[in-house]
Amino acid sequence: MVSLPGVHIGGYEPMPIIRLLEREAFGPEDITVLVAAFEDALSTLGLVNRADPLTELVAKKIIECAQTGERDPIRLRDCVLKSLRD
Numbered sequence: 837m838v839s840l841p842g843v844h845i846g847g848y849e850p851m852p853i854i855r856l857l858e859r860e861a862f863g864p865e866d867i868t869v870l871v872a873a874f875e876d877a878l879s880t881l882g883l884v885n886r887a888d889p890l891t892e893l894v895a896k897k898i899i900e901c902a903q904t905g906e907r908d909p910i911r912l913r914d915c916v917l918k919s920l921r922d
Contacts, residue, residue: 851886853895860899866907873912874898880917894920 853874857867877894878884885891894916901915 851895852892853898856892856895856899862902866902869907869909870898870902870912873902873909873916876909876913877916880913881920 851871851874853871854867857870862870874895877898878891881890881894883891883894897916897919898912901912901919906912906915
């Protein structure tokens with residue numbers, strides 16, 4: 837399992853993005869950027885419950901946007917917000 841400081845604590849379930857990133861080929865620096873973009877997108881959308889199915893959709897969209905080569909957390913967040921509006 838991917839383990840980042842402050843992301844997975846003890847017996848708590850990891851954030852949806854961490855669980856999804858386990859199947860992807862991103863380096864540690866990339867994962868840090870993706871998690872930051874994920875958290876920013878959730879904050880912008882007002883999502884606080886990590887068990888909400890919408891958080892998994894946000895995580896999937898962050899990964900999709902990152903697969904295009906984007907690594908800027910603001911652009912990743914904006915990519916997700918735009919995809920949810922369309």
